[in-house]
Amino acid sequence: MDFDGVLHPVSAVKDWARDGRTLRELRYAPDKQLFRWLDRLVQMLDQYPDVAILVHSGWRTMSRDFELREYLGPLADRFIGSTSKSMQRYAGIEQVLSRIGTTDFVILDDATHEFPKNLPELIATDPELGLSEPGIQTRLQAWLDNPKDDLATHDEFVASSTPSC
Incomplete structure (x- = not known):
């Protein structure tokens, strides 16, 4: 999952960079500029405990895994x-999926140029609307309601993955 353009507008990050605030400061700021749509994802995943989150966001280059986990709040587990x-x-996504043997996945990202054209697993978000867009929620819900039979459970995924820092 990407963060920018999915869990908050890309412009929120641009504002953060311009203001010189740290990620931690902005994450916990009262105005909740970042991760403003995290609650929508929490609600959507509530009935699907086997769904795991793999972060491929650019945030992985400036944050350690324990921080990425923390940013996910109620979805940290x-x-x-x-x-x-x-x-x-x-x-990177293909590498992890191959290692764990999972073929049932979706990718939430606004940067369509990072992926093969017409990739059915890509749910391409609008950079300014992210998960707030009803059409995106509909596509994600359709996947949640119709998983493939060979989906690795969250526990299998965790057991077969190696932590990175």
Whole structure:
């Protein structure tokens, strides 16, 4: 999962950079500029305890895994790691999925240029609307309601993944 353009507008990060605030300061700021749509994801995943979260966001290059986990708040227990910092997004996702043997997944991201064209697993968000967009919620819900039979459970995913820092 990406953070910028999914859990908050890309412009919120641009404002943060301009103001010179740290990620930690902005994450816990009362105005909740970042992660403003995290609650929507929490609600959507509530009935699906086997869904795990792999972070491929650019945030993985400036945060350690324990911080990425912390940013996910109520979804922290679903965090199973991040993709390699040295790999492009899709290649990193493929590497992790191959290692754990999972073929049932979706990718939430606003940066469509990072992925193969017409990738059915990509749920491409609008950079300023992210998960707040009803159409995106509908696509995610459709996947949640119709998982493939070979989906690795959260526990299998965690057991087969190696922590990265």
